Amino acid sequence: MLEFQRELSTTISHEVGLRFSPERLTALARRQTRQVEAYDLYLRGRYFWNQLSPLTTRRAIEYYARATELDPEYALAWSGLADAYTASPINGDAPPLQAWPRAADAAARAVRAGPDLAETQSSVGLVKFWLDWDWAAAETALRNAIALDPSYALAHRNLGIVLSHAGRHEEARSAVRRGRELDPLHAPHVALSSQIEFNARDYSAAIQFARRATILDPEFFIGYIQLAQAYVQMGNSDLALDALNTAGRFSSNSKLIALRGSLFAKLGQTEEAQAVLKTLEAASRERYVPPYATALVHASLGERDAAYQWLDHAFDARDVHLVFLPVDPKWDAFRAESRFLLSSRGAGYHTWTDPLLSDVRRIKVPTLGIWILAATR
Secondary structure: OHHHHHHHHHHHHHHOOOOOOHHHHHHHHOOOOOOHHHHHHHHHHHHHHOOOOHHHHHHHHHHHHHHHHHOOOOHHHHHHHHHHHHHHHHHOOOOHHHHHHHHHHHHHHHHHHOOOOHHHHHHHHHHHHHHHOOHHHHHHHHHHHHHHOOOOHHHHHHHHHHHHHOOOHHHHHHHHHHHHHHOOOOHHHHHHHHHHHHHOOOHHHHHHHHHHHHHHOOOOHHHHHHHHHHHHHHOOHHHHHHHHHHHHHHOOOHHHHHHHHHHHHHOOOHHHHHHHHHHHHHHHOOOOOOHHHHHHHHHHOOOHHHHHHHHHHHHHOOOHHHHHOOOOHHHHHHOOOOOOOOOOOOOOOOOOOOOOOOOEEEEEEOOOOEEEEEEOO
């Protein structure tokens, strides 16, 4: 079957008049493994990873890892493993400090095995964005991926996410639109289009994309999370709570808990919001809970000192959710404060410090030219 696929792609290219360079033909020839079992494991990994839940992400990691054991030079399997490790702190509350080296190693192995494959370059971009916090390098890798294969929808979507968090909203819309055009029935593309509109403050469009994602996949929990946060900004608290309750039927992670606590706080239901904080505290005694989740609930309660303290914890834990700080509307009330410093370019991390504190750690992000400030007490 694998040999047949290679012959078929070559025949089609000749029929439509395409001419590939010898280097590109070599890359296509080694795109897939000759180990049939490894190929089967890779496909299973892709199936589970596309669902983006904590459980399915762990299953995807297992399948990808087994595929690389059978064929250590299988670039696509290494790429899939890198993507799954990178996504695990975002969608599954995996500890970033544990996932980071594993994701970076898998991405490096993917590039060594297939440097001229769009998938491997896209994996590098994901690691650079979510874990390395090197957004310029992330954009470069994703644009390289698109140049290698303009039809790779995931690279367009990921580029849209990077541009959105950097405040480049029109460019982000264009990139994610291309991803949807290439793969219109893929629910994650549509759901993350909602996030891009949310970052741009177009909440009506965010709701439309989120609804469309839940129609494409009624069990895709991220679509309901996107729907809930947009409803909150539109003042539709009941619909927001309904969306969160639906999301909770299909998955459970810190985003659901934190958004529920934040919503209670906005509604003036202080006791319920405090109960959410206790839930997060209890859970953190048994597993990693992103400190960002606790910071968000404190921020919604107006407890600023506590919010900044938990943002400090998030920085120390390398919490991936800090990438939302530059553009997320939930933090708009903090943007004018001296302890919440954002650059005029709207990219990177520019976080919390008290000018009266004498002990301030400064960490430079060379590619962005921005100082990250994390106060120690």
